[in-house]
Amino acid sequence: MRQRSALSPQPSAPRSVGILGGGLAGIALAALLGHRGHAVTVYERDRAGGKLRRVTVGGLDFDTGPSLFTFPDVWRAFLARLGEEGDSLDLRPLPGGLGLHHTPFGAVPMPVPPGHPLHPAWEAYRAAAQPLAPHLTTLLTTPPHLTDPIFRRASAALFRATGGHLTASAWVHSRRLPPALAHAVGTHALNAGLAPQDAPSLYALIPALAAGDVARPASGMGALLDTLLALGRARGVRVLEGAEVVRVGAGRGSLSLRGGEERRHDLLVSALDPARLAGLLGRPVRSPAHRRTVSGVALYAALPGESGLPATSVLPPADFGVFRAAVRAGALPPDTLALVHADGPRLAVLLTAPATGRDLGPDHPWVRGQVGRVEHLLGVPGLLASARDVVALPPAHYAAGGHPGGAIYGAALPVWRGGPLHPQTYRRAPGLWQVGTGVHPGGGIPAVLGGALIVDRLIAQT
Ligand SMILES: Cc1cc2nc3c(=O)[nH]c(=O)nc-3n(C[C@H](O)[C@H](O)[C@H](O)COP(=O)(O)OP(=O)(O)OC[C@H]3O[C@@H](n4cnc5c(N)ncnc54)[C@H](O)[C@@H]3O)c2cc1C
Structure with missing residues (x-):
């Protein structure tokens, strides 16, 4: 691990902090507070x-x-806050950026390279989003205080770029993009776990802002976990695995662990889904099925050899309206968003599914049907059947440690609350803070790290 720089903050008023949840958000914040x-x-x-x-x-x-590391400047801001020089993650650009999008109107690589018929439309789209580019890291990492001139400037740039359109689909429609590009852009609203009709317009700009800078650590995504843990260890953080919190006494900073042990801290931070925290506080858990973001079935397959597929293929649903109606009703959509990541003999097929907590395995008829569609569109029939072994992580898996039903990005917020402008409930009660996917809308690595940077600063100010 790198040495701390001279910029390390003085440990003023050290306190004992208990963090609930050791996902990326919890261990990232632990390192910052350590x-x-x-x-x-x-x-x-x-x-x-x-x-x-x-x-x-x-x-x-x-x-x-996570398999795509986007907006790496947020990671650099995280390292800078820790006073770390250099970057042991060794982020490498991912071949093909955000991948080849197989829309019903034709295939769209993102970024669209020069010489491609869609290149001029892509460049016009990119130009529309570009004014936001210098401000995105600010929006992701700065407490949303309109009294802060830096945040105000970034918010103004967001308003200018989104042009007053509330949703991703409204923004895409207003740009009159060619149908294939419009469909591919709309697909990325699902990074918020929502169909483009329900996602904030910012999500329609994300491909333009992210496509040129998609990365992965040289030794795989696991390096992010190892690095965060090592950064925390170097700052005295203790991570207790197999320690389930079953009750939280917020005002008293107390928590109970499964097995009966009681612990007390000066400060508690929940890095859990907010619905889980509500349950631990003895409050009602409100999560109607139609107000959840999507879940998924992740299939990890060991192939006998290389698949020959590009690093990332994206297969959107043919009709976002049909898809949206199905997932809101908790029904399996006739065709769903599939992401396919190929790396030598490793194949990951990620199928978007409604957050109903179902245990959908590789032999479930819907999963088989979706895999068949993927293989047909990619021209690799029988690829998954040729695998030496397949492991599936279904909505039931994501529900076990996350939001009810396994909603990957937690509850679906109304569109006006879903972007970075709305102050989130980072402080749940005196002495009880929140970070993580369900708090910083959209989730994903940049939002989770950015949320940790925000809460670190807010705690320091109290
Ligand atoms: C299939 C898939 C693909 C994805 N792809 C991408 C991608 O390409 N790029 C990207 O940026 N993001 C991606 N994401 C999103 C990203 O992985 C998440 O946003 C991020 O990992 C969430 O981190 P978190 O710490 O907020 O939550 P979690 O990882 O859910 O962590 C919460 C932790 O709390 C623990 N916990 C729960 N209850 C208790 C309790 N009572 N006591 C103690 N601990 C508890 C859980 O076990 C868990 O470890 C993807 C997610 C999935 C599922």
Whole structure:
């Protein structure tokens, strides 16, 4: 691990902090608070990493969960806050950027390269989003205070770029993009876990802003987990695995662990889904099925050899309206968003599914049907059947440690609350803070790290 720089903050008023949940958000914040001199303990019910974990399939190691590292400037801001010089993650550009999008109107690589018939339309689209580019890291990492001139400037740039359109589909419609590009752009609203009709317009700009800078650590996504844990260890953070919190006494800073042990801290931070926290506080858990973001079935397959597929293929649903109606009703959509990541003999097929907590395995008829569609569109019939082994992580898996039904990005917020402009409930009660996917809208690595940077600063100001 790198040495701390001279910029390390003085450990003023060290406190004992208990963090609930050892996903990326919990361990990222733990490192930041440890750096400020606090004595930090992370309580994790299972294994550290949350949605990012290692599984072995057919003798091959896979890193589950996130596979695309976008907006790496947020990671650099995180390292800078820690006073770390250099970057042990060794982020490498991912070949093909955001991947080849197989829309019903034709295939769209993102970014669209020069010489491609869609290149001029892509450049016009990119130009529309560009004024936001210098401000995006600010929006992701700065407490949303309109009294802060830096945040105000970034918000103004967001308003200018989105042009007053509330939703991703309204923004896409207003730009009159060619149908294939419009469909491919709309697909990325699903990074908020929502159909483009329900996602904030910012999500329609994300491909333009992210496509040129998609990365992955040289040794795989697991390096992010290892690095965060090492950064925390170097700052005295203790991560207790297999330590499930079953009750939280917010005002008293107390928590109970499964098995009966009681712990007390000066400060508690929940890095859990907010609905889970509500349950631990003894409050009603409100999560109607139609107000959840999507879940998924992640299939990790060990192939006998290379698949020959590009690094990333994206297969959107043919009709977002049909898809939206199905997932809101908790029904399996006739065709769903599939992301396919190929890396030598490793294949990951991520199928979007409604957040109903179902245990959908590789042999479920719907999963088989979706895999068949993927293989047909990619021209690789029978690819998954040729695998030496396949492991599936279904909505039931994501529900076990996350939002009810396994909603990957938590509750679906109304569109006007879903972007970075709305102040989130970072402070749940005196002495009880929140971070993580369900708090910083949209989730994903940049939002989770950005949310940790925001809460670190807000705690320091109290
Ligand atoms: C299939 C898939 C693909 C994805 N792809 C991408 C991608 O390409 N790029 C990207 O940026 N993001 C991606 N994401 C999203 C990203 O993985 C998540 O946003 C991020 O990992 C969430 O981190 P978190 O810490 O907020 O939550 P989690 O990872 O859910 O962590 C919460 C932790 O709390 C623990 N916990 C729960 N209850 C308790 C309790 N009572 N006591 C103690 N511990 C408890 C859980 O076990 C878990 O470890 C993907 C997610 C999935 C599932």
